[in-house]
Amino acid sequence: MSEIICPYCGTSNSPDADQCRSCHKHLFVEPSASPTPHTSADDDWLNSLRGDTHPLPDDEPAQDESPAGSEDEIPDWLARIRQRTQEDTLEQPAGEAAEPGEELPDWLKEIHITDQSQTGEDQPADQTLDDIPLPDWLAASASPSQPVEDAIPDTLQVAAEAQAEPALEEGDLPDWLSALPQPAVEEQPGEESALTGEEPPDWLKTFGSYADESTPLEETPAAPAGDEWLKSFESFGEAAQSEEEGLPLLLPLENDQAQSVEMPAAEELPSDAAQMPVPSSEDWLASLSAGEQTPAPEAEVEPSAVSGEDWLRSFAAYTEEALPQADTPVPSGEDWFKSFEPLPVEQELPASAAEEELPPFEELSVSAEMQAEAPPFDLPYSQEFPPLEEMESSAVFRVQADESAAPEEEADTAPFISDDLPDWFADDQLLDTLHEGEKPAAEGETSLEPAELPGWLQAMRPLEAVAPGRAGNDADQRVETSGPLTGYQGVLPGEALVTQYSKPGIYSGRLHVLEKQRAYASLLENLVAEEKIRQPAPAERSAAPRLLARILVSALIVVVVLAFLVGGFTAVGLPGLYAPESVSFFNRIQALSTSADTTAPLLLAVDFEPALAGEIRTAAAPVLEDLLSNNIPLVILSTNPTGAVLAEDLLSTISGYNPDTVLNIGYLPGGSSALAALASQPRLAAPTDRDGGFAWDRPFLQGITHLSDFSAVLLLTDNTENSRAWVEQVAPVLGETPLLVIASNQAAPMIQPYIQSGQVTGMLAGLPGFAAYQQLSGSPSPQAGYWDAYQAGLMLIVVLILLGSLFFIGRQFSKPKSEKRN
Amino acid sequence: MDMDFIWTAVAFFLTLLTLSYLLGDNPLFRIVTYLFIGVSAGYVAIVLLNQVILPRLVAPLIFGSPAEKLLTLVPTLFSLLLLFKLFPRLTALGNPSMAYLVGVGAAVIITGAISGTLFGQIRGTIQPFGLSTAPDALQASSQLIGSVILLVGTVSTLIYFQFSARRKANQQVQRAGMIQLVAGAGQVFLAITLGALYAGVLAAALTALIERFDFLRTALQSMLP
Amino acid sequence: MRAPLSTALAIAVGIIVLLGAFLPVPTLQPIRQTLLSWAIPVAATAGLVAILNLLGVHWRKLNNPRERDTYSILLLLGFFATFAAGLILGPSNPDFQKVVTHIQFPIEASLMGVLTVSLTYASIRMFQRRVGWMSILFTASTVVFLVVLSGFLTVGESIPLVKDLLAALNTLPVAGARGILLGIALGSITTGLRVLIGADRPYSG
């Protein structure tokens, strides 16, 4: 038990924790948790109960009960209990407590009604209209001799009623969850009142039987224990083959408190064992190993309450055998105690119960027997696999349901196996327990012959009349195909089902820690571990050395560039070979500047960022100079906000710049849609110049209606996308008009394809293109130092890249494989 | 002159501070960065106002002919709706405007891609195979070789990007061996292309650096007596 | 479906503009043109809205006690100074243009210059991240084209076969670039079509 899963919020807690560290609820009530309240509460509670209790009326009173009943009235003892429990359970959040009160599933309400009437029998008969189910229930308990067969038809009917409920309930799952503590509430007082209320020994016996059927509830561990149990089974070897052999093993583990706690548990053992002995034995094994203890006073309660000689006799007789189970009731005591917490909120319940439609009073009163079965029978159906805590409580009724309504199980389970099972169901303990529950049963049935029943078990025979035997027979008929419930039934009789439903918190916690959760945890650990292992990979490269290396590279480049730029070093020299696109560019420009028709303007598309202005301005200056010197009108248009300014700034530096022959349309927003518009209707796309005046009334623009009317389109671009946009949008409509490009080096390679495809007529690219144009036009050599610094810088970069690459490649190959992978 | 001097000094120091990033991130560089973002945003805002909003929305609405006013009404409406994007609660009101832009953009994307790139590049790849333009056999053969290299490169690069692949028995998704082979060739061309582009970018950046150093030098000369 | 009106609008506008580009229907052309021209001021307004947003972000950064970004004040100052100057002087005023020529230009060009170092250093460190034959090929190609761009090979016509070598070298990147361009065109087509069929609705906020 490395950890305990909190039954409320699912948080895993350390095994020694008694409170959940996230929701602060008790994982299981230990004496350490709040010892005094337990004892005092129990005693007082008992006294108060005794004080309040009168001989329980038989069927008659139940039937005589008059409709006029005030639901709000609460038995004084109950009120007292509330006060105490309020004090005891301060940590219970008010909101949480309030929730159940608001909207409770019908079955809960019924239980509550039962509780009300059970616990408040001393109240005037006219009080409890809503309490009808309860007196019947009690009546049922009062007449155990009533053959179960008689009950079946009625139960059938009630089962039919119950059919509707699951659908009705499916919506309120949250409420169920919030109402978890409730059921426990209902059950225990029910028992208590029964215990205290009825004296007749025969009744007592049957009560014993009820107690038996209710106590197994606390034994849920048995069934869910599935695989675990199997393991323990194998580990025990022969010891586990039969109870007798198994028990001695277990004896040393029992504690006296537990032993003295609840004889009913012992009594029930045979019937339980008959069905699935090993699980039950394993169950207390599990719980024992958890080392849980029961508050002594609480333990005393029930025996003292049940003042029956045969009780005691059985107690005396079967203490030994009872030991294995002895501890399991303990939680029931806990549940029972815990169950009082929500009570304060429940005063509304009867009211709400009254609102909902109950079977007509006559019907109820007529057959006490039916009703006796009815509420219990309802419960299992009306709730669609409620959370474990819930089931635990309703289990006492479930028992009867399983006994009497066994045949209906098949049909009835169907509605529960709906796809929209609540989330908690889908992946939570219950589902697991359902499946795992089967294994022990299968095991149990094969491994234990009825004949092997121990002697003390034989003594319990009478009890079988009321319960499990029949269910066991039914189980044989059922096939394990139709879903979870069959999973129970096919494997275990009533007790098996019953045993699904108790001590969820502790149990599920252990079960999952042992099985899946541990696996998941380890899986997660591995995953996290992997991540952790890989983390260092980036971490190991701390920034400092990288910064240093970068600074070193910077220093080298700066020094070399400055040396050649300022220092007057000269590099190799100017190119003597020119790229074909540069040549065609030059030819076009020459053709334009020398052509007779200089009226047709040239569209200067300025599309470069300030970032590359240096490069482009350098390359474009001589070209523009040639154009301006021949008075070729220019229409400047920019597809970025700064282009127009840069262009004007550039032109202003060029000799022969005449503003009259230059129209600056300015920024053409809208990107390529604007270009598309410009391509089809220039006048509409760019109506104004950058000062807001109408652009197209200039003399040299008179004949211009399409872009193809321009003498040429000269694009100054620094990035591949804009040049693409220009080529894609504008080139198609240009016809014979050449599209010339002065591009930055970074854009040049991407314009190459367009040159190849003829969409771009010619191009000058960066400094090399500039140098080529200079050479071709035979004008003076480029700015001193630029070309040299450029060549030197590039060479330095080449050297750096080569050296660096070689260094790192060498290091990579010298690394061991594992490092490489990381 | 005085103003020019101040402006030159401003440019000089801004250049210097920005180049300080060569030594890594530092507060001076941060200052320049934020200033730069603010100034460029301010400039763009002014340009948008003066060269787009005013002439294309405001002016036609005020001085335009009825027809122009009518035509301008729609973009004005869209623009006004966009202003709701400033208010988190009403932001959804601006969606139609964005939808309009996205719709236009999608159409422009497709138009450009098909008529610009697709047709253009296909034509550009095919045309060189028309050897009739080549003056002599030698030219023709070299042109043919070049064209074949281009074709192979283009096709293999295209195929390299092939995403769909067959599922193997072992659930591994892998392209057919033949495609893998061609894709390998495409990868070679890709690497070469990217390398060429990278060289171009480096050259452009270096040119910019040189130009800046040159500016620093001239500015220093002009500022120093 | 989210934003049905917007989606319908986007699809309708997109289809009209698209068909207008290819269908030789005379009535479609002016409609297409109008739709395209409408987009421009709307996009500009979007730009202004986004800038206001940017200012808002930095204003909040400035006033955010938890992660205060004091530099934001510079951004705001820079913006308002420029904006005010632009409003007063007008965008075509030579003095206002100094904002571009003496503030933006120096800073951007310097950043581009800084990129020289960043890129050089990045290509050096590339092999620290991944050593593959493609990386090696990439570096080799970079080096070769740097040499070509430096013009060493083109100095004079002395070196034989250089011309053919250069021609061949210049063809290689074109092939790859063409493949990439075609691929991107295909991707752009499908992306645009996704918008036109309403599968992509980035505007449905």
Add this chain to the structure above:
Amino acid sequence: MIEAIIALALILVSVGLIFLLTLQRGVLRTGLRPLPAFDRLRRAIGLAVENGTRIHITLGRAGVAQSFSASGLVGLTTLERIARVSSISDRPPLATSGEGTLAILSQDTLRAAYRQINQLELYNADRARLSGATSFSYAAGLLPVADSENVSTHIAVGNFGPEIALLLEAADLESSFTLAASDSLSAQAALYPSAQETLIGEELFAIPAYLNAGAVYTASLQVQDILRWGVVVVLIGGAVLTLVGVI
């Protein structure tokens, strides 16, 4: 004229195929070839969510009305996808862009993503912002993001210039994971050595499909492949026909 018809046919066929392959997913029994970059991206996203660090997606500077804005649209889809995946993180993702329309669309996308997972309260307009109005101010605006916003993963999907290398370098100094994809070739070239993972060229358009954004994205990727083969056939066929002088 012929081109117009071909174009229209191409568009119609593509639309039809996209619809077909979206509705009939099994038609082509093909999967998507593994791209290691996406494995690392998924891991990085997982780590970011685990460590409560931020994921930064930058969408480039191409306005939606531009012909090369396709990459921006892909970036927006990526943003939506990642916003959903990382919605459980302490720090929701951050989206930056260099253009107005893109910035607004990124806000809309974030908003839509959170609304769809019923966590609209997570939406904060400041988490989708314009970082600068021009290319370089955009890049400069990204630098502070790299070291001041507790970002552990940078995803650059969109159209930008080589200046994006500045962001990647800054991110590298912070040892953040960087994945970059752009339709700009100069950017791709700059990104290839700078980013830890680079998606080359067309791979950009595969991001949504590889992030399981939906059937339509896988379908359009398959359509892309079909068109690709069409183009290949046209290229080779055209070349042969031109060579023999038919065209």
